[in-house]
Amino acid sequence: MRTRYPPSSSHPRVSRRQFLYAVGSVTAGAWLAGCGRWLRFGTDRDAPTPEPQEIHFLVRPDLREAFAIDDAVEAWNAESAQQVILEDLVGDALDAAQTVQSALAAGEQAWDGFAMIEAPWVIADWVERGLIQPLDDLILVSSVPDAEKVVAGIIPSVLAVTQYEGHQYLIPANLSSISLGWFWEPLEAAGVEPPQTWDEVRVAAARIKVAAPGWTPFDALWTPLADHISLVWSATNTPLTDDGLIDWTGEASLAALRWKQEMVAAELMPADHASSLDNWLRGDTAIMNLVDALGPIAQQIRGVGVSATGLPIRREKDDPKAGTPFWSYGCVVLKNAVNPQGMVDFYLRWFGPTNQTTGRYAATVAAKPAYQYTYDQFIVGDPDLQWQLDTLEIVRNSVPFPANRYWWLQNTIAASWIEKAVDARNPLSAEQAMQAARDEMQAAIDNLSA
Template structure:
């Protein structure tokens, strides 16, 4: 069963039931092909740097445990402290890079930057010689538009895990304390944040998971039908962008949102932020910690209630192989096994937690 078929099969199941099942310890993914040939390059270790939110959302620890039980090469997980790209680039410059791959970068938005800085390498040749079971079935299964978004100048640079977008999320407790309904528009978020600040002062009224994607870019998308210039760049100087900047400045000045977002996502996961614009899995992740009735995710913030304009910016979350990796083949072999069609547990995990399929 493909991930798309899985979503269709579970389409009639209540979200709460799906998330309750997901909140239990993740099942260890199995390739369903025990005893088949191990990946190439002998018993060389695979060192994998994984963003903390992806480590949780993709059940990476369970996947690593299952891989290590089945294959000769052992994978070791690590988490970045601070900005991953900065950390990786510094290690490369010092000649002491220890990681083979990283999860995740956002395609197509980040791929050009990572390629131009020589942080990642193309995957086509590595994929072609992989010996893991069903390796040749992974790429043809990727949704065509997602596959194109994983490429740069005709070469594939990421193995996608899921497609993401920006959306508002909220905890019900502070909204109920303030007597407000879940907001959708700029004005509604401002009004709700003002009432939350007064009625539930222990909560941060509003925040964004990161900037500029989850605040400025998402606001531009929800305020104009033409968020890009004729050159395909974000229209930073357009009317929608200037209005969004003014809105954020006024929110910060009124003490309704922080001006710095380095701790924003962590504060949300701790149950400290009432309303947040974020990656659209943040409501699901809060539900896993606090219960399915505690929080949820809505739609991208918009300027006018009845006009979504360009909608929401989207991206794919893609795993990459780093330039100068010690074991690039082992890394791509793990990716192809992790997201392969025989790995039912990974497919179910991603479809449940980050339910926008890439396959």
């Protein structure tokens, strides 16, 4: 008997345009934080203590619609003497740190906060370059109702990745992780249950290839996060080295690459993932290792009940090992901010427990919330959203990424060597590919240190 998590037609829907706004920079490795206008600012709140001072908020323009930032600002400004002034980041989101650093160096840094950075991937870089400031004291003295409940309400594993060297640097907007998703039609045509393990995925994909030839049997959203790193996490309790790097040459990593080589050779999954997102949204991919928000999004785009989201993939049925990769996106206060307190107050009200509208949208339109009180208020007891609770339990015990400056370096180099290793034209073993990637990473780290 299969387990379904049926969608509710009463839950808000998101358009394809809104979704693509939200994931527009994902394929560049920048952001998937949920979809649609889900982080709305509620009006069911008390006005903060008026202080006639502006709050200058630098935002990525591609996130303004995805997080309904304009609505949040409009609601805040209608009730507060501290007016939030929005300014779009100019240039690529990946260059945001350089934009802030250049403004600081020129003595022209006029912003109080920025939305958003990735935790823990870039926190160390932003802190060590002197771009952001800790939030602890600002949170402590905030006059926003229930301000003290915001950090206390963050899921503990998420809280760990929003901190650096014992200080809180980020107010998280979401929790993202990697899970398996699928469309029911090809699974039913092939007579298979939703898979969970590496072996089950391989068997299901092989049967789908025969029974539903119009579908791509299996795919992964990105390389290396979804097609390799998530498999490493699922296959070992120790996915990291003592140096804080992913254990690229360890047994789990080598097994994961061999698995992908075999899947590609058998034409059960594509060798690269340039079109993976579009194929999933079109309903062309049967099973996918993806950011778990894409499961419900597929239902909203392709139709109610056509797809589902399951648990993170694992190597052994009853042992999730290190769990699943997870990360969070959130807001920071910049160095030399003129009104850091006003900026933090805005964040605390935006994501706080008394903002019912934000909580409801975070729970029902995009997955997953970063706060326990959001789960308690809007998800617990809702069968449509049970999958979020199931995945959350894995995330609670998952090994977090370390906060260092090496994430994007590893990501870029590993992706290149994985793509070479799964190309049949390259007689490259998993051992050779991963050792070459590790050597290149070390050289890059040495150059960075120098």
